[in-house]
Amino acid sequence: MGEYIEVSNLCKDYTIYKRRGLRREKEIVHAVRNISFGVKKGEFLGYIGPNGAGKSTTIKMLTGILTPTSGEVRVAGFCPWKERRKYVKNLGAIFGQKTQMWWDLPVKDTYKVLKAIYKVPEAKFRKQLSFLIDRLEIMEFYEQPVRQLSLGQRMRAELAACMIHDPDILFLDEPTIGLDVVSKHRVLNFLKELNAEGKTIFLTTHDLNDIETLCREILIINHGRLIYKGSLTALKKMVALPRLLKIRLKEGHYSLSQTQRKFIEIYNGNYNEKEGEIVIRIENSHKPAILARKVLQEFEIEDFKIQDPGIEEVVRDIYRN
Numbered sequence: 001m002g003e004y005i006e007v008s009n010l011c012k013d014y015t016i017y018k019r020r021g022l023r024r025e026k027e028i029v030h031a032v033r034n035i036s037f038g039v040k041k042g043e044f045l046g047y048i049g050p051n052g053a054g055k056s057t058t059i060k061m062l063t064g065i066l067t068p069t070s071g072e073v074r075v076a077g078f079c080p081w082k083e084r085r086k087y088v089k090n091l092g093a094i095f096g097q098k099t100q101m102w103w104d105l106p107v108k109d110t111y112k113v114l115k116a117i118y119k120v121p122e123a124k125f126r127k128q129l130s131f132l133i134d135r136l137e138i139m140e141f142y143e144q145p146v147r148q149l150s151l152g153q154r155m156r157a158e159l160a161a162c163m164i165h166d167p168d169i170l171f172l173d174e175p176t177i178g179l180d181v182v183s184k185h186r187v188l189n190f191l192k193e194l195n196a197e198g199k200t201i202f203l204t205t206h207d208l209n210d211i212e213t214l215c216r217e218i219l220i221i222n223h224g225r226l227i228y229k230g231s232l233t234a235l236k237k238m239v240a241l242p243r244l245l246k247i248r249l250k251e252g253h254y255s256l257s258q259t260q261r262k263f264i265e266i267y268n269g270n271y272n273e274k275e276g277e278i279v280i281r282i283e284n285s286h287k288p289a290i291l292a293r294k295v296l297q298e299f300e301i302e303d304f305k306i307q308d309p310g311i312e313e314v315v316r317d318i319y320r321n
């Protein structure tokens with residue numbers, strides 16, 4: 001195939017034990033079920049799916065932390081769990097929920113330890129470190145122990161840590177979790193820059209706006225199965241959800257008459273009385289112009305707009321199937 005990341009028929013089962021009265025019963029959880037896909041070098045791939053879909057399990061197998069129940073994976077020519085030693089030189093990984101840094105060490109010492117672990121030559125280390133410090137604005141907390149950092153600072157420090165050895169591939173499992181707008185912006189810009197320079201990035205996140213900003217390709221996983229691979233634009237076309245008509249009522253007209261309520265009901269709309277906002281899905285059977293005219297006759301309107309469904313809605317619709 002010649003893909004940079006090649007995954008074929010990948011499966012992972014976990015065995016769990018559940019108590020049933022006095023007996024302990026064995027149960028198999030099929031976390032990843034027969035997944036196959038390929039990723040090209042330099043791609044920025046978004047790996048998304050609802051809670052418990054199997055995202056982290058997949059990333060753990062791709063980074064060699066977990067051995068699959070069956071199936072094959074090749075990343076940059078390596079089998080991650082069999083050739084982990086050699087493989088990690090090419091690899092940077094972040095698991096947003098856990099830190100990979102040493103809690104009591106100052107940030108700068110963490111980087112020195114990593115330099116030694118990855119045997120990074122001094123000159124290369126200095127160059128890479130100054131690049132990371134600059135882009136991720138690390139200087140302000142460089143001397144502080146990791147445990148004193150804010151979440152946003154820690155995530156930036158963490159991102160730098162996984163890149164000390166300048167790897168070609170990054171696996172990022174929720175790298176923007178809990179970040180404020182400013183920190184997040186910084187991290188996303190940095191990832192964009194890395195990708196533009198040729199790094200292959202595999203990103204997992206629940207933040208679909210991040211995906212929309214960054215990823216050309218997405219994979220969607222649900223109940224351990226791959227249910228979509230392709231571009232976001234193609235996905236939106238495929239799902240083709242109806243557009244939304246959003247109507248804001250004039251202040252003082254938020255409490256609706258019987259007829260107005262009936263109107264909303266007929267069009268299967270929703271009404272938020274606190275905001276004075278009506279939302280109606282424009283189904284194919286509706287003629288938008290006629291619908292708009294009727295709305296204008298029926299309500300005292302401040303403003304209205306027609307919106308395409310956002311990525312959130314498109315993906316939610318896919319998860320449902």
Ligand SMILES: Nc1ncnc2c1ncn2[C@@H]1O[C@H](COP(=O)(O)OP(=O)(O)OP(=O)(O)O)[C@@H](O)[C@H]1O
Nearest residue numbers: 014016029031049050051052053054055056057058
């Ligand atoms: N160590 C484990 N032992 C048993 N079951 C597990 C283990 N790790 C994960 N699972 C189960 O496997 C399934 C997939 O979990 P996984 O963590 O891969 O999902 P996820 O898509 O990353 O979810 P989230 O978005 O919530 O992080 C879930 O049903 C989960 O309960």
